[in-house]
Amino acid sequence: MAAEAAAAGAGHEVTGGVTSMEGIQDRPLPQGPYAPGTPPGALLRGWRERALLTQERLAERAGLNVRTIRRLENGALRRPRPSSILLLADALRLDGEERAVLAAAALGRTAAPPVRGDRAGTVRPAAADVPRELPADAVPFTGREAESAAIEIHGSSGAPVVIAVEGMAGAGKTALAVRAARRLAPRFPDGQVFVDLRGHRPGRAPVHPGEALARVLGALGVPAQRVPEHIDDRAALYRGAVADRRILVVLDDAACEEQVRPLLPAGPGCRLIVTSRRRLTGLDDVRAVPLDVLPVDHAIALFTATAGHDRVAGTPADVLAETVRRCGLLPLAVRTAAARLRARPAWTVEHLLARLNHARPTELDAGERGVYAALDLSYQRLPDDQRRAYRLLGSRAAEFGAEDAASVLGTTAPQARRLLDRLLDVHLLQEPAPGRYRFHDLVADHAAAS
Ligand SMILES: Nc1ncnc2c1ncn2[C@@H]1O[C@H](COP(=O)(O)OP(=O)(O)OP(=O)(O)O)[C@@H](O)[C@H]1O
Ligand SMILES: [Mg+2]
Structure with a gap:
């Protein structure tokens, strides 16, 4: 590979046009770029040359500056932005395995072991036994490149982690989680499970953690009559069922950590993506992907x-x-x-x-x-003191500090800060600068009417 790269000469026009996607995938993969510890620049160069692209053509296709590609390839840029990696992976038509290798290299980690059978017909579970529960993508899906890339990178890395997509009602958490999960799906050949935890659903209580476990066990092929009564036994059965399988679980709209905890990744090949309006600070090893409004x-x-x-x-x-x-x-x-x-x-x-x-x-x-109905469900889940703070403070259009909040609420600044923290945790309040707070316009509308 190194010899090929030297012969082709980075940055020089390579003959031949851009080939079709099938052409790219049919060609044997260069061996060099896969060696553990290969820097992202060497991977990039190998795949760029395989695609018969100059640095300039790749930059154009990916919508990146050619200088970024040069610096990546010559090792001057070793930690590219996740969104750049995703754009490059798309532009180079990398498959799931290659995307993971590139993403992990960009993070300075080793990718999860390759999926056996993805390339050349090795044994995989029968299709009928494999849950494929991801809903369809939001159409047309818009933006969120950096957040998608962050999820893809965390989901492809070697460590079993929980990826938490957090943000206010209607920010697009479910849409993003589904999109990212669909892109990650080829790395999880033993299945993708999707469970709506109903954290905020009108007229419905959040799903009990035991029920969520039963639902996932069912998706994994455990007959209903074999699902144990006790939640701990269900959790043990779940851990056993996924221990050596490559499974992606998406838990949508979690109300709290307790709903998620029994379903934490239980094996090296498992990944969990959770969406929530609440910050899931009580879980270990969470990679939070905060979702703001759109540009x-x-x-x-x-x-x-x-x-x-x-x-x-x-x-x-x-x-x-x-x-x-x-x-x-x-x-x-x-x-x-x-x-x-x-x-x-x-x-x-x-x-x-x-x-x-x-x-x-x-x-x-x-x-x-x-x-407003969505915000109302968040409001209904608050305890009384937080509801009062939300009503009294929420209709203010301007930014404010804890002292202002304390005087409006008739309490001390530390107590006001505690209440503000709780509203931040459930994404009903924003903190644009340390100690400065404000309500999103639509939240302010809702608070004024509450
Ligand atoms: N990036 C996007 N591109 C296209 N449509 C989007 C995008 N993000 C969100 N939407 C659409 O906006 C609406 C709200 O998104 P979504 O349901 O994902 O929000 P949410 O954050 O999960 O809300 P909730 O807190 O109520 O669960 C949906 O119709 C969804 O399809
Ligand atoms: Mg949602």
């Missing part, structure tokens, strides 16, 4: 794709930007507003914006699936 350009892309390009065509950019800002850049709200526009052929984006300016809560109300 304006991605929110506009989501709005346009949902409403339809024809409904948005000709709208001035500042009107579109203002419209998605009025939706708080929150995916759920952006989609709700865009769906309203699509359903009303006579409306223009300007008209929608005027309505959002006039009566946002009414415009974004989508019943049980709307943003």
